[in-house]
Amino acid sequence: DAGVTQSPTHLIKTRGQHVTLRCSPISGHKSVSWYQQVLGQGPQFIFQYYEKEERGRGNFPDRFSARQFPNYSSELNVNALLLGDSALYLCASSLRTSGATYNEQFFGPGTRLTVL
Amino acid sequence: AQSVAQPEDQVNVAEGNPLTVKCTYSVSGNPYLFWYVQYPNRGLQFLLKYITGDNLVKGSYGFEAEFNKSQTSFHLKKPSALVSDSALYFCAVRDPYSPDRDDKIIFGKGTRLHILP
Incomplete structure (x- = not known):
């Protein structure tokens, strides 16, 4: 079975631009x-x-937003890019079954974003 | 606030020797604890988890970890290290009573493991 996939693998943007990761x-x-x-x-x-x-949001500014589609794929959007946004962005998926059991998260290879 | 600490930035071990990568946690109640490994230019790979039950947890690639509630530790161990074990290791914790009911896990800053041939 295929694991978590992410695209693109690498991305270079300049400050102030917008980026979408999948x-x-x-x-x-x-x-x-x-x-x-x-x-x-x-x-x-x-x-x-x-x-x-x-279902949850970390301590990130409103420039970061995301959504999930009916096929459960997801997009992460970052507006007004800053130099400090340069990072590896990882996506993880889990089964999330009902009940108290926690299902571990499986990570994709990530998207390396460089902001110049 | 929940947190996890990995006190060593780097651990060097000779091939064939036992290895230990340390992790301590701070969370209210009984934590969910995890170890992940990251190879260069790769995402995180799940190694093992502790939710409840036996304090000694066995995981992938011969790794195991011991949950110690009194010392709030969850050290990763392997009896005999391989050169291929060289990678970046992350300990992580989830608060089972998170009011947000999300799956957020908090990672440590990582420990780089070097296995010397």
């Missing part, structure tokens, strides 16, 4: 989360979407 979850997974990993740091949670609704 993620396709593992087949059958309905929950998608986005993380930002700055060089030398651990990933930081940005958003989680489940059944097309936002």
